[in-house]
Amino acid sequence: MLRVSARTVLSKVKQCSWQQQRCFAEAAVAPKFDWDSLEGSVASEEGKRELASLRSTWIDVQQKFDSMSQSSDEIDWKSYAKEVDPQVLKLFKDSFASLDFPMYDASKLAEETDAKLSGLIKQAEELKAYSQKRMKELEKEIQDCEAAKEKVASATIDEELARDPETAKQIDQEISEGNFIP
Template identity: 40%
Template sequence: MLRITMLRQTQAVRALLQRRCFAESAVSTQLKEPDWEAFGAIVTSDEGKRELATLRSQFAEIKTRLTSQSQAPQEVKWEEYKDVEPVVLDGFKSAMSKLKIPKFDVTEHVKKVDTDFDPLLKSATELEAFSQKRQKEIEDEIKQIDVEIEKLNTKTVDEELSSDPKLLKEVDEEISKGSYY
């Protein structure tokens, strides 16, 4: 039972050391803080602002967790195990002192992620350019429609009839027949 307890303690320390190595690498290659004010200026809807606030808090939480895990773990307090047989305890002490966790090299993973995201980024830029072009076209159409609506709102019956002689002839015929109502 004591042996199992010591094994569990050793595994916990090893896992902590691995997380620390990963966190140190992640913190050391940390990207700069996003410009939250610039994002806030771009986002106008209430829902978008809520999502941005959520994203910002998640970013801060992850940064805090990585920073806290990048610090060295506490040493094992061997004096707490004074009831353990000294031979077993010495064996665990020597095993713990020989335990070396390799440094985690994050650069190759970052390069892999970059290669995965490059096509997505290219696609996003192309879609952004298309979207801006299409937005310009739609705005021009809206302006044309507004001009047409303004023309229709200010056009008189006489102007309409003078611009369409066929319609004028039909109206005159209906009036002469007395069936204009």
């Protein structure tokens, strides 16, 4: 009869543990994401793979929360009365009835998370503004380089010699001396 009691105790401890996990799971806040719009904002293939992995992980976590939040069967005390000593059963029944599971207060964690998230959003906006500014600078540099390239491609020798008179004098002197090979 003592072995049955030990097994019963073990099963009740496990059941209490599951009930406590279920209480915490019910209190956890799970926001709903629009994964399709989030996927539309990701351009790279690597980013899309990472997003798919994150989505899969998120679904797994949600399924675990859902399974933990399902109510368990009520304890059939009468069936245990046949196998367990009545005093032990009464002790367990009273202990189980007096159990009070604490509710998880997620408000502090939510505030901390919101504060960190708002900081990250602010930082992302600053980086976005900086990158847009830098992108405009780089586009201007590209335009300047393309203009210089076009100018060099269409320039004539006369224009270049007019722009640099000293080189023109040096070339004229070398021609007059008959020095054509440098």
